[in-house]
Amino acid sequence: MYLIFISLIVTFILITYALLCIDDEKEVNIIISFFLFILWFETLFTSITFAQLRLSPHNNLSPNMTVTTDDLLDCAVQKIPRLNKSWGLIRDCAHDVQVYNVPKAKVPIFKRIPTAFVTPRLFPNDIFVVNSEYDILSNTNKALVIIHECTHLVLNAVDHAYLWQSDFNTLSLTKQLENADSYVDILLNNCINDIYVF
Ligand SMILES: [Zn+2]
Numbered sequence: 736m737y738l739i740f741i742s743l744i745v746t747f748i749l750i751t752y753a754l755l756c757i758d759d760e761k762e763v764n765i766i767i768s769f770f771l772f773i774l775w776f777e778t779l780f781t782s783i784t785f786a787q788l789r790l791s792p793h794n795n796l797s798p799n800m801t802v803t804t805d806d807l808l809d810c811a812v813q814k815i816p817r818l819n820k821s822w823g824l825i826r827d828c829a830h831d832v833q834v835y836n837v838p839k840a841k842v843p844i845f846k847r848i849p850t851a852f853v854t855p856r857l858f859p860n861d862i863f864v865v866n867s868e869y870d871i872l873s874n875t876n877k878a879l880v881i882i883h884e885c886t887h888l889v890l891n892a893v894d895h896a897y898l899w900q901s902d903f904n905t906l907s908l909t910k911q912l913e914n915a916d917s918y919v920d921i922l923l924n925n926c927i928n929d930i931y932v933f
Contacts, residue, residue: 749770784841784843785843785854785857785858787841788835788837788841788843788863789835789858789861791835791836791837791838791841791863792835792836793833793834793835793836793861794833794834795830795831795832795833795834796829796830796832796834796881799874800874800877800878800881801829801830803874803875803877803878804826804829804878804881804882805826805829807875807878807879807882807922807926807927808822808825808826808829808882810922810925810926811921811922811925811926814921814925814926815921815925818921821886821890821918824885824889824890825882825885825886825889825890825918827889828885828888828889829878829881829882829885831860832860832861832862832881832884832885832888833860833861833862834861834862834863834864834881835861835862835863835864836864836866836869837863837864837865837866838865838866838867839865839866839867839868842865848865848867848868849865849868850864850865850868850869850872850880851863851864851865851868851869851880851881851883851884852865852884853884853887853888855887855888855891859888860888862881862884862885862888864880875927879919879922879923882918882919882922883915883916883918883919884915886915886918887915890918891913892913892914892915892918893913893914893915894914894915894916895910895913895914896914896916897916898916898919898920898923903916903917903920
């Protein structure tokens with residue numbers, strides 16, 4: 736994903752540079768055509784990648800998983816009532832979302848293979864879970880993954896820092912409210928007695 740984004744920016748910069756540096760009209764046209772072709776190819780590649788994702792098997796959360804997710808969010812409402820609106824939105828998301836089961840080979844380019852990911856602007860009701868990473872989790876941890884992804888979809892949360900990163904413990908209160916894993920952390924600290932494993 737980052738590579739595609741960066742290559743798009745580089746393409747635009749190169750087009751601008753070429754236009755500024757070359758006077759000959761014919762050469763300018765050739766260069767513009769070349770870069771437009773690259774741009775078209777990148778767009779096509781991105782479209783195919785994401786279209787493929789949506790061809791993966793998908794469904795609502797299973798009844799079993801919905802119960803687990805609801806239990807966690809019920810607890811959150813009890814323990815952290817000041818975030819009730821957020822918990823409610825996350826619950827609605829978990830009830831409505833389509834979960835796509837994606838094989839590792841179809842995952843778009845990430846720095847590491849994620850357990851799950853979302854593309855809120857393209858597909859605001861979809862969560863993509865990576866089979867090899869997600870299937871091995873307990874129901875509770877699967878529910879936490881869904882809750883994490885739902886915060887991206889309905890609270891516009893971002894990943895300032897993941898739980899396992901040292902920066903996580905130094906986030907300001909404002910950043911915590913914007914950070915997906917901070918909601919997971921609240922549930923882990925208040926509603927789960929197990930050891931956190933994913
Ligand atoms: Zn995230």
